[in-house]
Amino acid sequence: MHKVMIEVRINELAGRKDNKHVPWTAAEIAAAARDCASAGASIVHFHPRTADGAMTRDDNVYRDIVAALRQACDLLIHPTLLPYPSDSDADFRLEPITRLAADGLRPELTPVVLATTNLDSLDEAGRFRNEEMTFINTTGTTRRTVERLRELSVVPYADVWNVPTLRQLVTFARTGVWTRPVYMMFALMSEAHLFGHPGTAAGLRAYTDFLPDDVPLHWSPYFVGGNLLSLIPQIVAGRGHISIGLGDYPYRELGEPSNAEIVAEAVRQIRKCGADIATPAEARAAIGIPAHGMRGAA
Ligand code: ZN
Numbered sequence: 001m002h003k004v005m006i007e008v009r010i011n012e013l014a015g016r017k018d019n020k021h022v023p024w025t026a027a028e029i030a031a032a033a034r035d036c037a038s039a040g041a042s043i044v045h046f047h048p049r050t051a052d053g054a055m056t057r058d059d060n061v062y063r064d065i066v067a068a069l070r071q072a073c074d075l076l077i078h079p080t081l082l083p084y085p086s087d088s089d090a091d092f093r094l095e096p097i098t099r100l101a102a103d104g105l106r107p108e109l110t111p112v113v114l115a116t117t118n119l120d121s122l123d124e125a126g127r128f129r130n131e132e133m134t135f136i137n138t139t140g141t142t143r144r145t146v147e148r149l150r151e152l153s154v155v156p157y158a159d160v161w162n163v164p165t166l167r168q169l170v171t172f173a174r175t176g177v178w179t180r181p182v183y184m185m186f187a188l189m190s191e192a193h194l195f196g197h198p199g200t201a202a203g204l205r206a207y208t209d210f211l212p213d214d215v216p217l218h219w220s221p222y223f224v225g226g227n228l229l230s231l232i233p234q235i236v237a238g239r240g241h242i243s244i245g246l247g248d249y250p251y252r253e254l255g256e257p258s259n260a261e262i263v264a265e266a267v268r269q270i271r272k273c274g275a276d277i278a279t280p281a282e283a284r285a286a287i288g289i290p291a292h293g294m295r296g297a298a
Contacts, residue, residue, distance in 0.1 A: 003278040004270045005241040005286065007043035007078065008036040008259050009222055012247030013055055019250035021258040024049040026061070030068035035260035036245075037073040040267040042283035043109070044069060045078040045243065055083060059099050066105040074280045076289070078109040078157060086136040090144035094152075101152050108289050109157040109183070112145050113137055114165035120194040135195075139168065143177055150179065155287055158184035161196045163210050173215045181216035183287050185243055190225025199226040201234055208238050218286060224248050229269055236273040242266055 010032055014022045023032040033044045046069075048061040062079060069077055079100070084093050091098075097110050119133040149156045156179060160166045172178035186207045187196030197203035204221055211217065220241035221228065228244050235242055244266055245259050254265060267277055278286065 002236065002239050002275045003282055003286075004236065004275050005043060005218070005220065005278040005283045006041045006263055006266055006270075007045055007220060007222075007241070007243040007245075008033070008041045008075075008263055009045045009243055009245035009247040010036070010259050011049060011245075012047055012224075013049075014247050014250070015053060018252065019246055019256050021256065022053075022246050023259070024053050025051055026064035026068040029065050030072035032259045033069055033075055034072040035258065036263045037075050037280070039260040039263040040277045041075060041263045042278050042280040043078055043243075044073075044075040045080070045111075045245075045247070047080045047082065047247070057083060057096065059096065062096050062100060063103055063105060066100055066107060070105065076109060076280060076283055076287075077107040078111065079107050081111060086134060090141055090148050093141075093145060094148055097149075097152060097154060101154070106152065106154060108155060108284070109287075110149055110154050111159045111185075112142060112149075112156045113159040113161070114142055114168055115161035115195070117161065117195045122192045122194070142168075143172070146172065146178055155179060155183060155289060158182060159187065160184050160207070161187045163206060166207060166210055170212050170215055173217070174212075179288070181218060181286070181288055183218045184220070186219055186221040188221050188223040188226070188228070188231075190223075193224050196224065199223040199228070199231075201231065204231055204234060208240070222248055227251065227253060229266060232266065232269045233273050236270055236275045241278075242270070 011022050016022050023029045029046050048056050050056050081093050116136050119135050121129045123129050146156045158169050173182045188199035188203055189196035220243045222243035251257050251262050
């Protein structure tokens, strides 16, 4: 039976206006992650935030969060690298991970965005918010990032925003640059965010139609600004995984749920579709992370 890995996208840059359960501090993130682990998650993705919710790249905040997560649960840890300047090099981008590794807190996964694109998002009136904002990820920067992660014994988690970057990722895998099995996210985005596929059956199918037969891989969609639960039958049928949480969307359809309540609802719907849920140990094995081998000192 297919076992679905559930990644909880626990906070991103979300505020608390639409859902008060978005965790910001290390203690809040760890408590939410522990509850998500009990509900069926196997991976946690977080953004370091200050106590008032602002984004930060402070090493101490990263360290406090990862240390608290290690204490609280056995979820695989997937920290963001953002924010970094678009033209920064691989070493600068990976500084938070390098420091965590030096402190004996190496995470299992690190995101690598492959797309170079405009970051078009729309305000509530449907006007472009950022007419000049671009995100640049050259082929060379991506290759060096992946090579550096290999040196750090951290698995690169590809963040795929469109079919061309999926093709680039597959090429990296075929030429031995990218670790196999490839583990990737598929970006689905609401009408307010134009730089990923629409969060519809067709938007997801446009990715899965281009999956190669010759590269071992796992894929996991996330949906910025929309409800991903409705795509679960399609995800399970395609033997995919799921990345979901309050970071992407407040899920007011479920009341004002916590991250764990969203995970629990995903678990219920995945089981209804005839699949099972991967434990953190099973997720480690599937992604190719040795049991406990990624913990401890670098
Ligand atoms: Zn993120």
